Amino acid sequence: MTRYVMVADLRRCVGCQTCTAACKEGNATPPGVQWRRVLDQETGTYPQVNRVFVPVGCQHCANPPCLEVCPSTATRQRPDGIVTIDDSLCIGCSYCIMACPYDARSLVGETDYAFGRTPTAAEAARAGSGTAGIATKCTFCAGRIDAGVARGLVPGQDPDATPLCVNNCISGALGFGDIDDPAGPVAALLAETQWFRMHETEGTEPGFYYIWDKAPP
Amino acid sequence: MSRSVASLHQRNWDSRAAGNFIAGGTGSGLIVTAALAAAAGEPVRSALMMGLGCVVTGLSLVWLEIGKPWRALNVFFHPHTSWMTREAIVAGLLVPAALIGVGTADATAVTFAALLACGFLYCQARMLRVAQGVPAWRQAEVVPLILATGFAEGSGIFLLVGRATTGWLTLALFACVLRQAAWHAYRAALAGTPAAARSLAAFETITARRARGAHLAGVVLIALALVVSISGARGVMPILAGAGGALAALAGWGLKAVLITRAGFTRAIAVPVIPARGSRGMHARQTSQS
Numbered sequence: 001m002t003r004y005v006m007v008a009d010l011r012r013c014v015g016c017q018t019c020t021a022a023c024k025e026g027n028a029t030p031p032g033v034q035w036r037r038v039l040d041q042e043t044g045t046y047p048q049v050n051r052v053f054v055p056v057g058c059q060h061c062a063n064p065p066c067l068e069v070c071p072s073t074a075t076r077q078r079p080d081g082i083v084t085i086d087d088s089l090c091i092g093c094s095y096c097i098m099a100c101p102y103d104a105r106s107l108v109g110e111t112d113y114a115f116g117r118t119p120t121a122a123e124a125a126r127a128g129s130g131t132a133g134i135a136t137k138c139t140f141c142a143g144r145i146d147a148g149v150a151r152g153l154v155p156g157q158d159p160d161a162t163p164l165c166v167n168n169c170i171s172g173a174l175g176f177g178d179i180d181d182p183a184g185p186v187a188a189l190l191a192e193t194q195w196f197r198m199h200e201t202e203g204t205e206p207g208f209y210y211i212w213d214k215a216p217p
Numbered sequence: 218m219s220r221s222v223a224s225l226h227q228r229n230w231d232s233r234a235a236g237n238f239i240a241g242g243t244g245s246g247l248i249v250t251a252a253l254a255a256a257a258g259e260p261v262r263s264a265l266m267m268g269l270g271c272v273v274t275g276l277s278l279v280w281l282e283i284g285k286p287w288r289a290l291n292v293f294f295h296p297h298t299s300w301m302t303r304e305a306i307v308a309g310l311l312v313p314a315a316l317i318g319v320g321t322a323d324a325t326a327v328t329f330a331a332l333l334a335c336g337f338l339y340c341q342a343r344m345l346r347v348a349q350g351v352p353a354w355r356q357a358e359v360v361p362l363i364l365a366t367g368f369a370e371g372s373g374i375f376l377l378v379g380r381a382t383t384g385w386l387t388l389a390l391f392a393c394v395l396r397q398a399a400w401h402a403y404r405a406a407l408a409g410t411p412a413a414a415r416s417l418a419a420f421e422t423i424t425a426r427r428a429r430g431a432h433l434a435g436v437v438l439i440a441l442a443l444v445v446s447i448s449g450a451r452g453v454m455p456i457l458a459g460a461g462g463a464l465a466a467l468a469g470w471g472l473k474a475v476l477i478t479r480a481g482f483t484r485a486i487a488v489p490v491i492p493a494r495g496s497r498g499m500h501a502r503q504t505s506q507s
Contacts, residue, residue, distance in 0.1 A: 009492075010488075010492035010494070011492040011493055011494045039486055041486070041488055043491060050491045052488055052491060052492060054486060054488055056486060065347070065349040065350075067298075068298045068299065068347065069298070069299050069300070069301065069344075069347055069348070070295060070299060071291070071292040071293075071294065071295050071299040071301040071302040071305065072288070072291035072292060072294050072295065073291075073294045073295045074291070089288070089291055089294070090284075090285065090288075090291075091283050091284065091285045091286075091288045091289060091291050091292060092283045092284020092285045093279075093282075093283045093284075093292070093301065094229035094230060094283075094284075095299075095301050095344075095348075097227070097229050097350065098227065098229070098230065098348040098350050098351055098354070098481075099347065099348050099349050099350055100349070100350045101349045101350050101484050102350075102484075102486075103225065103350065103483045103484070103486070107229055107284060108284070132284070133283075133284025133285045134284055134285060135284075196489055196490065198486065198487055198488075199484065199487055202349055204349075210488070211492070212490045212491070212492040212493065213490075213492065213493040214493070
């Protein structure tokens with residue numbers, strides 16, 4: 001089986017938001033909607049303070065609560081673990097947004113463009129697909145993955161088959177790949193590091209791993 | 218642009234969504250009370266009509282809220298797991314069943330409608346229960362709270378539109394006591410949830426306090442009406458019962474309005490450890506925040 005997951009090495013992320021910008025440019029998300037965000041968390045009290053940058057977005061859970069609640073079956077899960085939204089089925093009830101523990105989904109309001117009334121080419125393509133009034137979220141750039149795999153490329157290793165945020169990460173903090181491939185880079189990276197997944201107690205089994213240290217000797 | 222890691226106030230389900238829980242709860246409770254009254258041989262057409270009207274009004278409010286209203290029939294596509302689909306299916310059965318009850322005034326038909334109304338109310342409660350993104354709704358105790366307040370509202374309204382006899386006063390009082398118990402259980406559970414601090418604060422706002430005040434006032438008035446009814450001096454009893462019933466319903470509406478529109482905060486992003494950034498060999502430390 002194949003299960004695509006994303007890895008964020010919190011030791012490396014510098015909070016530059018390049019992943020956010022790359023996603024927004026490539027996927028033409030409407031103003032106010034960001035599929036890939038980087039949160040900025042400060043902890044501690046002076047002088048013992050810390051700052052952590054945390055890339056977040058859809059965690060493509062193995063047990064996605066959004067899928068369970070969706071009344072229209074617009075939310076689906078592919079065999080490779082990617083959770084998708086069928087734009088033609090979604091009724092925009094926002095129930096999936098309420099069910100997501102990761103605040104990863106947005107409801108697209110009325111058609112709006114980043115630069116006034118004239119859409120960019122990418123925005124025109126998105127608006128043409130009727131996304132106003134429906135829920136939207138990160139797709140792990142499923143279209144790029146599918147096109148790349150069809151050409152024999154390996155997601156996570158070949159840029160043309162890899163999500164845009166990973167391709168554009170300047171510090172190599174983001175990684176992507178098939179966690180079920182024991183010889184793949186993701187499995188190897190997770191084996192040699194310590195990591196956590198967010199809100200594990202919710203039983204969602206998210207497909208987003210946060211690395212925070214090397215593995216203990 | 219960075220965003221706070223703190224929980225955020227959900228703004229997707231607004232007063233229209235709250236209206237569905239308010240009107241749906243009241244309508245369901247009213248239909249159930251009407252069924253009990255029908256079994257006792259009382260006329261229940263007006264109560265049934267009003268209950269059905271409430272349910273339909275609530276669903277209409279939701280229809281106005283969804284982003285693609287002309288695709289609304291897609292809501293029926295996922296009965297396997299979605300409580301929203303189940304709510305819609307039960308509503309689809311409840312409407313004709315209640316209409317038959319109104320038309321025939323037959324106790325069996327009304328009882329069937331009441332069973333469906335119970336199912337409708339249960340679906341609404343479970344809809345909130347599975348919303349994992351909102352800790353205040355995720356509480357298991359939200360289910361009895363929604364059920365109890367629906368019955369309290371319905372039995373309260375019945376005192377206005379039906380006959381306020383000793384039996385129905387007792388029922389309304391019992392439902393209010395049940396709601397109070399459910400509220401305390403819910404509030405205690407919420408207080409034990411670390412991610413629900415902002416939701417707890419929402420339940421201390423003036424609107425929430427007024428709702429609780431209306432509840433207490435309603436209980437007192439219904440209890441007084443009950444005492445007057447038992448004593449046989451019926452002069453002011455209908456006024457006390459009507460005012461008490463109205464306050465009991467108002468209290469539930471206020472509670473659900475706060476629950477949906479003001480207490481709905483998302484989970485905070487949880488980072489349980491600080492990464493060992495910068496120097497090699499520096500082990501990560503447990504944070505004081507998560």
